[in-house]
Amino acid sequence: MGYGAGGFLVVVGLILALAVNTSVSGIDLQTVGWIMTVVGVLLIALTAFTLNRGRGARSTSTVTHGDGTQTVRETRTDI
Template sequence: MGIGVSVFLLAVGGILAFAVADRLSGVDLTTVGWILMGAGALGLAVTLLFANQARRTSHTTVHERRDLHD
């Protein structure tokens, strides 16, 4: 899950949790909103953790050159 999807889940979850007062039969939209916000926050944290870890990784390239003189 990328940063964009995580922010989207946070936004949709916030709208459902705080801005929608309707109820569907058998579905509490406030709870669904909180669950989506939790999934978005968790996805954002994991994405940023992996991005930070990849940024700290260093790569070393070794070029070996052998010149043979007669």
Template sequence: MGIGTSIFLLAVGAILTFAVNASVGGVDLDIVGWILMAAGVLGLIMTAAVWGRRRQTVATAPAAEPVEYRVEERRDIVPPR
């Protein structure tokens, strides 16, 4: 889950929890909002943890010797006129 999705879940959850006063048959929208906000916060924490690991430096083996390329001219082909 990315940062954008996490923020979206937080926003939708906050709207359902604090701004909507409707009732849907058998579903408590306040609880759904709190669950969405919790999922958004968890997503932000997980994204921060993953991005934090990616930014660590990793030691790599030294680069191999550069490859030498040789270009040879073919003399058996007549150039176009």
């Protein structure tokens, strides 16, 4: 799930909330549409937050030992 699923929920939710005039017994389509819209917006926001969370400064250092083996160390700093 991500931007595509969130966008889909927003579009379908807004169509149900604003453009559909049909009634279904026992279901309020406008309320379902607004719920889908809110869930879609939250999904987009959470996707943006989690994708940007992994970004930061990264540095790697390679140490060559006397026997010829190498050790690579990676350090991450969140900005």
